[in-house]
Amino acid sequence: MSKLRTLCSALMVTAVEKIRDWRWKARLRGCYDSAKTIQTWTTQRELRELYRLAASCPPGATAVEIGSYLGASTIYLAAGLKQVHGRLVCVDTWNNETMPEGERDTFEEFERNISRLRDRIVPVRKRSEELTQQDIGAEVDFVFIDGEHSYEAVRRDFECILPMLSARALVAFHDSTYGEFPGVSRFIGETLARGQWFLAGNVGGLTCIRRGPLPWPRESDELCPIGLQAQWHCPMSRSDVKVSVIIPCYNHGATLREARASVEQARNANAVKVIIVDDGSSDAETTRILNEVAEAGHCVVPQPNRG
Numbered sequence: 001m002s003k004l005r006t007l008c009s010a011l012m013v014t015a016v017e018k019i020r021d022w023r024w025k026a027r028l029r030g031c032y033d034s035a036k037t038i039q040t041w042t043t044q045r046e047l048r049e050l051y052r053l054a055a056s057c058p059p060g061a062t063a064v065e066i067g068s069y070l071g072a073s074t075i076y077l078a079a080g081l082k083q084v085h086g087r088l089v090c091v092d093t094w095n096n097e098t099m100p101e102g103e104r105d106t107f108e109e110f111e112r113n114i115s116r117l118r119d120r121i122v123p124v125r126k127r128s129e130e131l132t133q134q135d136i137g138a139e140v141d142f143v144f145i146d147g148e149h150s151y152e153a154v155r156r157d158f159e160c161i162l163p164m165l166s167a168r169a170l171v172a173f174h175d176s177t178y179g180e181f182p183g184v185s186r187f188i189g190e191t192l193a194r195g196q197w198f199l200a201g202n203v204g205g206l207t208c209i210r211r212g213p214l215p216w217p218r219e220s221d222e223l224c225p226i227g228l229q230a231q232w233h234c235p236m237s238r239s240d241v242k243v244s245v246i247i248p249c250y251n252h253g254a255t256l257r258e259a260r261a262s263v264e265q266a267r268n269a270n271a272v273k274v275i276i277v278d279d280g281s282s283d284a285e286t287t288r289i290l291n292e293v294a295e296a297g298h299c300v301v302p303q304p305n306r307g
């Protein structure tokens with residue numbers, strides 16, 4: 001009986017994943033399969049969050065991406081902006097600077113990858129610090145900074161775009177919570193400490209700050225306050241949540257799958273937010289399942305084991 005229940009739960013989870021996949025296919029309008037194969041360091045969860053943030057921009061918004069590489073993040077941003085009839089200015093030298101595989105011309109590959117959303121995208125091929133207001137042509141509502149990750153470069157990119165930002169602008173930084181790029185989190189911390197920017201939220205290595213305590217991005221009630229070094233996994237923009245289910249976890253990840261499946265059977269599963277508090281699980285299977293659950297968009301809050 002319990003085997004049957006586990007099988008049903010697994011089938012349910014697979015079905016939910018398939019539906020989710022199908023919805024993303026529709027959102028990305030023919031780019032989904034190719035977007036999945038484009039080389040990138042940005043995770044699926046971060047890419048999806050970029051889509052959501054772009055789609056919650058004001059109508060006709062202009063967004064800027066600093067560091068587009070081969071176009072994976074560009075596709076998600078541009079598809080989100082398409083929802084609000086916005087456009088995306090992409091700034092990159094497309095010479096693969098600062099990338100581990102060495103310098104090469106990546107522009108043709110970028111153009112090929114983004115071709116389906118080309119009408120939403122304005123590539124500006126230059127160094128980010130040379131970006132001007134004329135290159136952009138409008139006030140900027142949303143910026144994704146993912147170029148060079150040193151403290152000096154992030155600061156330079158931010159200061160260069162700052163005069164072009166709208167009063168309600170949101171700025172997202174990539175690789176902001178990993179020890180590998182301490183300059184990014186240092187810059188965010190210093191900026192918040194000055195008191196003019198506020199933390200909007202965090203997903204994986206993606207951290208967003210916003211200007212002023214205004215309620216933007218809209219539907220932002222899920223933004224989680226974070227310590228900048230913490231690796232919290234919380235989706236940033238859902239306003240439809242009516243019930244939060246908190247699932248404590250310590251090892252025995254299989255029961256987590258069952259708990260998740262039972263929540264997803266709820267009549268209006270979209271209105272339920274699942275928060276899994278992991279009390280420092282140590283077994284590999286549970287870690288794998290926690291990652292799987294976080295990838296599916298649920299909130300996973302890790303903490304050191306408290307016994």
Ligand SMILES: C[S@@+](CC[C@H](N)C(=O)[O-])C[C@H]1O[C@@H](n2cnc3c(N)ncnc32)[C@H](O)[C@@H]1O
Pocket residue numbers: 039040041042066067068069070071072073074091092093094095096097098099126127128129146147148
């Ligand atoms: C980490 S990749 C961007 C990844 C991309 N956002 C994604 O999610 O797939 C960094 C990119 O920034 C570009 N880059 C590095 N320094 C730059 C600079 N000073 N100006 C313009 N582009 C730069 C590199 O050429 C590279 O394409």
